[in-house]
Amino acid sequence: MTVDVTLFAALMSTTEPALPAADWMRLYLPFAWTVVLAGALVALPLRWTLGVQRVLCGLLALAAVLPGAFSPVYWLGLAFQAPSLTSVLVGLWCLRGVVTGGHIGLAGGDAKANGLWRWALPFALLGYGLLFDTLALLPWQMYAWGFSPALLLALLTLALMPWSLKQHTGVAVWAVPAALLLFAATRLPTGNVWDALMDPLLWILLQAMLIRLAYWHVRRRG
Amino acid sequence: MKGLAAATPGMRLAVAALLVGAAWLVDGWHRPAPLPSPEAQFVIGAQGVAADTLKRQDGGNIPMPEQARAAHASNLLAMPAGHPAAVTAFWFAGDRESAPNVQIAAAQFDRTTQRWSPARYVVERHAMAAQLGFGVRRLGNPVAWLDASGRMHLFVVATGWGGWAAARVLHLVQQGPDNRLDHMVFVPERVLPLSWLWNTSYLVRNNPQPLTDGGMQLPVHFELGIKYPVALRFDAQGAFMGMERMSRRNYMLQAAFLAQTPTDWIAVMRDQRSEGHVTAVQTNDGGSHWHDLPDLPLTNPDAAIAALALTPGNSLLAHNTSPYSRERLDLSHAADGLHWSPLAALAHGGAGDEYSYPAMTWADGALWVSYTDHRRSIAWQRFVPQAKGAP
Numbered sequence: 001m002t003v004d005v006t007l008f009a010a011l012m013s014t015t016e017p018a019l020p021a022a023d024w025m026r027l028y029l030p031f032a033w034t035v036v037l038a039g040a041l042v043a044l045p046l047r048w049t050l051g052v053q054r055v056l057c058g059l060l061a062l063a064a065v066l067p068g069a070f071s072p073v074y075w076l077g078l079a080f081q082a083p084s085l086t087s088v089l090v091g092l093w094c095l096r097g098v099v100t101g102g103h104i105g106l107a108g109g110d111a112k113a114n115g116l117w118r119w120a121l122p123f124a125l126l127g128y129g130l131l132f133d134t135l136a137l138l139p140w141q142m143y144a145w146g147f148s149p150a151l152l153l154a155l156l157t158l159a160l161m162p163w164s165l166k167q168h169t170g171v172a173v174w175a176v177p178a179a180l181l182l183f184a185a186t187r188l189p190t191g192n193v194w195d196a197l198m199d200p201l202l203w204i205l206l207q208a209m210l211i212r213l214a215y216w217h218v219r220r221r222g
Numbered sequence: 223m224k225g226l227a228a229a230t231p232g233m234r235l236a237v238a239a240l241l242v243g244a245a246w247l248v249d250g251w252h253r254p255a256p257l258p259s260p261e262a263q264f265v266i267g268a269q270g271v272a273a274d275t276l277k278r279q280d281g282g283n284i285p286m287p288e289q290a291r292a293a294h295a296s297n298l299l300a301m302p303a304g305h306p307a308a309v310t311a312f313w314f315a316g317d318r319e320s321a322p323n324v325q326i327a328a329a330q331f332d333r334t335t336q337r338w339s340p341a342r343y344v345v346e347r348h349a350m351a352a353q354l355g356f357g358v359r360r361l362g363n364p365v366a367w368l369d370a371s372g373r374m375h376l377f378v379v380a381t382g383w384g385g386w387a388a389a390r391v392l393h394l395v396q397q398g399p400d401n402r403l404d405h406m407v408f409v410p411e412r413v414l415p416l417s418w419l420w421n422t423s424y425l426v427r428n429n430p431q432p433l434t435d436g437g438m439q440l441p442v443h444f445e446l447g448i449k450y451p452v453a454l455r456f457d458a459q460g461a462f463m464g465m466e467r468m469s470r471r472n473y474m475l476q477a478a479f480l481a482q483t484p485t486d487w488i489a490v491m492r493d494q495r496s497e498g499h500v501t502a503v504q505t506n507d508g509g510s511h512w513h514d515l516p517d518l519p520l521t522n523p524d525a526a527i528a529a530l531a532l533t534p535g536n537s538l539l540a541h542n543t544s545p546y547s548r549e550r551l552d553l554s555h556a557a558d559g560l561h562w563s564p565l566a567a568l569a570h571g572g573a574g575d576e577y578s579y580p581a582m583t584w585a586d587g588a589l590w591v592s593y594t595d596h597r598r599s600i601a602w603q604r605f606v607p608q609a610k611g612a613p
Contacts, residue, residue, distance in 0.1 A: 010256070015455060015464035018252035022412055026355045068352060077356020079383040080420050081413070130418040136450045136470045143418050144465050149249050156242050164238040165231075177241065184245040187252060190415035191462075200420055 010149070017147035019191030028188050029082050030073045034064040036083045037072070039091025042098055053098050082189035084199040085179035093175065117213055118162060119176060120206040127203035130194060146192035155193060156180045257457055260439060260508030262481030263432040265584045268532040271607045273555035276538075276589055278566060281603035283595060287327050287341045290315035295526075296592040296600045297429065299366040299374070300585035301330070306402060308333050308586045312344070312364035312376065313600050319362070320385065326364045326378055330403045333586070338602075344406050345378060345394065353410050358392070359383065365426050370436030370458035374401045376408050377426045377440065387446045389425045391416065395460065414442075414454065414462055422446065427526060429581070430456075431479035431487065431509070437463070439509045441477035441489065448472035449494050453509045468512040474501045478529035480537045480559040484508065488515070488559040490529050490539065493522045500527060500541065502560065520554075520562060521545040528580040530589070531559070540568060540580035540591055551577035551593055553605075568593065568603060577601070 010016075020028075038057040042048075048056070064073050083091075133142035145151045159176040176197070182188070183196035190196075229237065286293060296313035307330035316324030326345035329338045347358040362379040369375060374396040382388045394408035416424040423446035430438035436458030443451045451468040468477060468489060477489040485508045491501045499517040525542040532538065535557045544550045549571045554562040568591060569577035580593040588606045595601040 013256065016253045016256055017462065017464055018249070018254065019412065019415070019462060022410070025412065029355045068348075069357065073355065074351065074357045077354070078351075078359060081356070081382075134417050134419045134444070135446075135448060136444070136467065136472060139470070141465075141467050143416075144467075146418075147464055149246065149253070152249055153242055153246055156245050157238070160238040160241060164234040181241065181245055184248045184252075190421070192415050192418075194418050195415065195421075200418070 011153070012148055012150050014141075014144045014147040017191050018187050020187035020189070024186060024188060025082070025190075028186075029077055030064040030071070032083045032088045032189070033073045033076050034061050035088050035091040035095065037064075037091075038098075039094035043094045050098070057095070057098055080199070080201060082195075082199075084202055085182050085188060085196045086175055087199055087202045089175040089179055089182075090202075117209065118173075120210045120213070123198055123203060123206045124210060127198060127200070127207075143192065143194060146194040152180060152184060152193045155197060156184075254457065254461065254463070257437065257455070257463060258435050259485075260437075260455065260510065261434045261484035262479075262487060262508065262531075263434045264481065264534065265530070265532050267587060268536075268584050271532055271536070271587075273532060273536045273538050274563075274565060275607045275609070276553075276555075276565065276605040277608045279588065279604045279606045281601065284311055284313075284329050284338050284592070284600045284602055285341050286599050287315055287325075287343055290327065290341075292316060292318045292321070292324075292597050293327070293599050294319055294594045294597055295363045295427065295579050296581050296594065297363075297365050298581045298583040298590050298592050299368065300583045300590075301401075302368065302372055306333060307331055307339075309583060309590050310366065310374075310401075310403070311338075311592055311600065311602070312366055313592075313594075314362045314364065315341075315343075319597070320360050320381075322360070324361055326361055326376070328403060328406065331590075339403050342403060344403075345376065345408055347380070350380065350392065350394075350410055354392075354413070357382075359388075360385075362386070362389075363425060363427050365429060365440070367430050367432075367438055367440075367456075367460070369460045372401075373460070374406070374408075375411075375456075375460045377414075379425045380413070382420070382422060384422075386425060387423050389423060389445075390414070390421055391424050391426045391442055393460075393462070411460075412462075416442065416452070416454075416465060417444070419446075424452070425475075427476040427579075428478040428528060429530075429583070431481060433508070434484065439479065441468075441479060443475040443477065445475060449475040451475065451477040451489065451491060451503070453477075453489075453512070455509065466510060466512065468505075469503050469514055471501070471514060473498070474503075476526050477503075478527055478539075479509075480529045480531045481534070482531070482537075482559055483534055490518065490527060490559070492524065492526050493517070494524055496524075497545065498522045498524060500539075515560070518560060518562070523547055526579045528582045528591075529559075530582040530584065532584060538565070538582060538589065540582055540593070542578060547573070547576075548578040549573065549575040551580060553591065566605070569595070569601065 315327040325343040329341040360381040376394040380392040393411040397407040430440040440454045455463040473494040474491040476492045500520040502515040527541040551568040553566040556562045
């Protein structure tokens, strides 16, 4: 019984956080923003040729390593810190198109095809929970739970369910579990699992996607 | 991927269980060993000192860096025995509060000469940004701490896009073995992860509470629209070990810890409300859980306070005592951290004067107090214990 209680306490504990090494954080920041920006660029519904996409992605990568205020990463980090691992993985998935030559979209019908819509509603609700927690509107401390092992394991179990129980596929089905597994290994971006799972910009994007999907749904029924 | 997609339900469940198990193992491998329950370490060298016997010995103004026209938010750090300096003072200085050229300045009080050294800047935002890899818009509110190995840590407010409400707490550590002022160099460790919302709107101001395990609890506060206090725990090497919200009342900031016993502490705070009072919360387990206390009878003109528990039942408070301004700064003492009696006037001025943002520490058998003097410089005073009944 003592062992069980000790194990349970260890799983729930928020007071032994493992934070990422400072060097990893410094490497992650330009890499993550480059992937997210390049992914967003190629996901835009613009009719750029593959060559133009590749050149723009290359320029973004170059800009990311420019020193100081010449780099967009300097300003993005100033305002938004680092993107979540999920955002980076979705960005990498979008960049498949730069290699294969196909257009990858994130909104509307594309969202339905890639499975992101499955995560949009729970992530949107989760984001509101984290926002309310930040403003001390909740009686518990949701962000601090993000330092506990239990939350990581619970989120990973939930994230694996669509594939393990229903055999769903699509970027979201593997992006979220992969983000959580990467977090377990690297602790990036901050050591808190909420920051690895979703950043506020992804939260805003998913809400925009939900609105777009709802609009499509209403228009098709009308 | 195709193989995984075509796997049987049983295989998929087995793979999922394997992944969760692997994540647990890897996660556990990263995590530090659990810390003992937190217990307060009282001020070393203050045993037997009664707070109500303290008398002012000397004081003045700390030298400012050249061309600095404004100074604010000082912090005092007692240096260990054997160090050439008794106390290190940190504050932010520049053209004005939140000016682009504000940097963190420091000076040390030399034990031999009994004088403050010339001030020098020790943290500059462009240098920090270059090392962090992202921009730092403004700097402020330094808070210093010595870890169990004597290494200096400095926590400063570093803002993102916006004013103080867009602030983050930047953790810096001393580079190299030497923390004499001439050799003092800080490098960023990390921005402390305190909030999901772009990690924004957390600030630091008051001294940490040292713990018997060599670590400490650091008070910080959230201030985007509302204000609430949070306690952060650090281990003996200065590694971040978690956070605990101290109250959900949304008008309290800049907590100062007052240990009454190793585990029973009070935290007193600045009150943002008009006609506010010094507010208080309490913990009975060394800062792991907190509950609200009624406001103290002391008025607070939305001004920072500083508190120091010398020994159990022997607490000091530096605070602005006029209800609507910062023109009077006083020192009070209490046995229980709740019922305060005046001890000394630190600075009394007239309309328009400002004496604010006090800081305190105990070093070389004396109480050291610093505070902002008209936002132009940092004043200091030293109080020493007198025999009871001495004039």
